[in-house]
Amino acid sequence: MKLSAHRFRRNRTLLLSALLLALIAGFTAGAQPEFVGCSTQDLTPVPDTAAFSPAATAFAEAGSGSATEEPLPEKWVCLTFDDGPSKTTPDVLAALNTAGVHGTFFVVATDYNEKYLPLLTEAAAAGHQIALHSASHEYSDIYQSSDAYWEDIALLKERIAPYVDVESIRYLRFPGGSTNTVSRRYGGKGLMKQLKAEVEQKGLQWVDWNVCAEDAVGGHPSADTIYRNVVRETGQQxxxxxxxxxxxxxxxxxxxxxxxxxxxxxxxxxxxxxxEALPLS
Incomplete structure (x- = not known):
């Protein structure tokens, strides 16, 4: 017996709904999708192709309560940029300079970006902060041991010394953040705790983040996606x-x-x- 058009459409809708519910149930009961963004999952040794772990309160522990001559504004934001300079840097600087905003650049000095290092001079002259990230950004190398990490930082400072005053740089960001777990593969579970203590002993300050743009994940997110990520993660902070x-x-x-x-x-x-936000005491 043939179904009427109305009954056919109704049955098709019910069938599709049942299939969707079954898929959702199987999805939630089975393996979860890989979370892209700033997750606490283990990192890969490939620079900036996987999510970085968040450290939502680590910057407060690192000294955000330091005394300042003037109190900080009630609402403030630091725009920070890892892994430059690169061919992208002029566009980043142009956007910041046009808006009259100063950013903080946690820089690298690899074989791949050597020709862009002179841009650090331009950035510093415009009032942007230059901070340390890594010479190689290879987790398997820099997290072998404490000595390996500090050798990497020394090499970074050597390579950028012609362009900025490296002795005045007191801030750094660990590749993967201070809560990363990838370092355990190479230097053991206690390595990051040791490195953080050594940073502070040297009169330096490590800096994490509490808002992630998720701009270094796979798939090359669009500008609109990056904007929405920042707004979403900022929330009420x-x-x-x-x-x-x-x-x-x-x-x-x-x-x-x-x-x-x-x-x-x-x-x-x-x-x-x-x-400015986290002044050293």
């Missing part, structure tokens, strides 16, 4: 350190910057460098 990237593969970050800056401006945030 009033003090934000935003992790973005300044690498050759993250050009859409520069495209997103004007909208990101405008959003923070419209919502009453003051833009600070990390040194």
């Amino acid at each position: 009033t003090n934000c350190i935003v992790l973005m990237h300044d690498s050759a593969s993250t050009r859409t970050t520069a495209e997103a910057l004007p909208d990101i800056i405008q959003w923070y401006t419209d919502n009453g945030y003051t833009f600070l460098t990390v040194a």
